[in-house]
Amino acid sequence: MANPLLQVDTLTKSFGDRLLFQDISFGISEGDKIGLIANNGSGKTTLLNILAGKEPYDEGRIVFRNSIRVAYLEQDPVFNPDQTVLEACFNHQNEIVTAIARYEEALASDTQEGLQDAFTQMDLLKAWDYEQRIKQILGKLNIHRLSQKMGELSGGQIKRIALANVLISEPDLILLDEPTNHLDLNMVEWLEDYLSRSAISLLMVTHDRYFLDRVCSKIWELDSSGLYTYEGNYSYFLEKREERISARNAETERAKNLLRKELEWMRRQPQARATKAKSRIDAFYKLEDKARAQKQEDNLRLAAKGLYIGNKIFEARHVTKHFGDLCITKDFSYVFSRYEKMGIVGNNGTGKSTFIKMLLGEMEPDSGDFDIGETVRFGYYSQDGLEFDNQAKVIDVVKDIAEVIDLGDGTRLTASQFLQHFLFAPDKQHNYVYKLSGGEKRRLYLCTVLIKNPNFLVLDEPTNDLDIVTLSILEDYLAQFKGCVIVISHDRYFMDKVTDHLLVFDGKGVITNYPGNYTQYREWKSQEDQKQVESVKPRTSDPHTFKPASPLKNKLTFKEKKELEQLEKEIGLFEKEKGLIEENLSSGTLPSDKLIEASTRYSDLLTLIDDKTFRWMELSERL
Known part of the structure; x- marks a missing residue:
């Protein structure tokens, strides 16, 4: 049985009259890799803050194992x-x-x-x-x-x-709040591999479903003030959560049927209420609470028509853009098709957001231009678009843009109904903006973009800080959206579901048009990289055919071979000296002056061994 690192019992936390979680208990053991899932505003970050000692709690008990090292990656360090x-x-x-x-x-x-x-x-x-x-x-x-x-x-x-600080310290337990935010796809995959191979225990909040699936072996869900545990990855969680909700709804239906009978009994004897069996009256109110507890699945289908969009969308004509020595695009031309859904990928700093800003007219290219169709109406969700009046109410923020949205099939939704589709319950709609969590503000910002009913959506990192339920709703919305879409995102799952082809930025001005989703692109790229590696390997000659051996370009010179032999000897001597110094320092018998001298030499040896080993590896690779 794995050694426990942390035990939490009957933990409760509320803000005023808003209950986040009540009497939740859990433990984390060595080797556990746990993903925490909940809707925005349900208390995910609050729970991490409590465990990190940055926020108080109302009731309960938190016990860490002695001498445990805990590191915390905050959402906004x-x-x-x-x-x-x-x-x-x-x-x-x-x-x-x-x-x-x-x-x-x-x-x-x-x-x-x-x-x-x-x-x-x-x-x-x-x-x-x-x-x-x-x-x-x-x-x-x-x-x-x-x-x-x-x-x-x-x-x-x-x-x-901040993420680097967490990883460098090599703690026993790490708490991660949205670790993949602001990482490009290559970094996300590196971090995914690092955490999955590491023995470090972790509890993390993330919306990246591929990341959850490949790193976590347990999923915890905060729902209706309780904590539900699933012993498996994200795919297993989806299956078992559906079973739990179905069972809960079935139980609720039974409670509703029984409640109807109890209501009849309560109404038949109003004049004798004081003499009724108190236990039955108490049971009635508990039953009433249970009957109201039915889980409403919020991923309702929205199929907004969008404004009419013509055949001409936009054409990029010989677009070139530089920032100093950095080339964003070089003589790039492209004709965007009607109803196209494109993903844009590339490492951070390769110019993805700059390309979008040129398309929207917020930035001028050095040469070339974008010819935009007359019927195109952009809806732009930017990374830094959160500019709300914190004293405004949620419903008023949306109503100031539009009172209704046309779904295109004769159905019209009011601002309030539209907000409900994106998980803002009626009581939440009358909250002030400053009371919203970071994820809820992002969700509200998304609503302000969509309710304008554009026919061309441009989404720059829309998945940051949105919970998984909201992402599922957005994915369904975009799948049925009768218009054009461009998405920049590091969320591979989201890209796979939403886009049908990619523009890949390499950071040197070259943009590759790939006809497929992100997973298909990575598989193709991996195969191409492998071919590249194999093409530079020396080929073994046919035993039946004489071919003169051709010298390798990077073959070691005579001088470098001698250097390699010398390095091996030196590294061995330094390692031996290092071992002797360690023994002397551990003996406790050295006088203070010799102790200082030995400590200084020890630090020098570590540097020498690192430098010599690096050079040895460099030369060895060319043997």
Whole structure:
């Protein structure tokens, strides 16, 4: 049985009269990888904040195992804007950074008091190569300018640095709130592989369903103030959740039938209410609550017609755009078809959002142009489009745009009805905007775009901060949308369901038109990469045919072979010296001056071994 890391009993949390969860109990053990799912505003982030000690709770008990290391990736991390990227990583408080600080403090003091203990702790936490690990993880997350000030970075870059801090510290348990937000598709796949291979336990909130499916072995669902657990991945969760809801609805129907009989009994004796059996009256009110508890599935079909759109949509004609040395597009031409649903993919910084802004006329290309059809009416959902009056009511925000939306089949929905389709219940519609969670504000922003009834939707990262239920509704809406769609998203599941072909940006001005969804593209790309690798491998000659061997371009020179032999000897000697120093330092018999000398030499050896090993690997690959 796995060792427990955390046990939570009868946890309750509310905000005023709004109950988030009540009497929920759960445990997390070593090796658990858990995905937490709920509608926006149900308390996912609040629960993570409570476990991280950043928010109080009303009732219950939370017990962590002694000496456990916990790291938390917040949805909106905050850093000192005056720090550099590297300083932000070293100033991020965790056990390893604290150990490094203690070691450096003891080393710099006159008496070297506590140096032996500090050294032992550094060794125990594997803190000697911490800076190298920082650089490796930041590189994987496409953060390379380590001297750049934090105040100069975008929100996405800050989130990636916070993620790097979490991963570098190698905790026993990590809490992740939307870890894939602001990561491009290659980074998401790298993180997916890293977490699935790692022994770290985790509890995470994410809307990325492929990520959930491939990383998590358990799913927890917050629903109706309770917590439901599913021992399987996201696909298993979908199947079992449907069974749970069906059973719950069947139970509710039975309760409704029984309630009708009880109502008749209550009404027959109004004058004798005081003498009725108290237990039966109490049971009646409990039954009434159960009868009202039927789960309404909110993924109702919306098939908005959109305004009429002609045959001419838009044509990109020899479009070129640069930002300094970065080439976004180079002589790009494309004719967009009627009812086309296109996905745009590429690493961060390759110009996807810039392309969209040129299409919408918000930015001018260096040369070339976009010819837009006269009937095209854009609806644009941008990454930074959340600009609401926080003192306005939700219903008024939508009504200010349109009172009704035409679904195209003779059906018209009022603003209130439209909001209900996107999970804003009538009582929620009269809340002020400032009371909404981040995900709920995103959902409201989506409603303000769709209710304008455009015929060409342009969605730039629409999946960020939206819950899975809302994404399912949006996917159904787009599948039946009678118009054109362009989507930029790192959510592979969403892209697969919504788009029928891709534009792939490589960051060097080349844009590839791929006829298929994202999964098909990745399979094709993997095959092409494999062919590329195989094409540069030396081919074995036919045993029956004499062919003179052709020299390899990168074959080692005589001098490099000698260098490789010397490196092997040097690395062996350095490793042996390192082992001897470790034994002396652990003995506790060295005087203070020798202890300082040995510690300094030990740090130098680690650097030398890293440098020599890197060069050895570089040369070995060319043998």
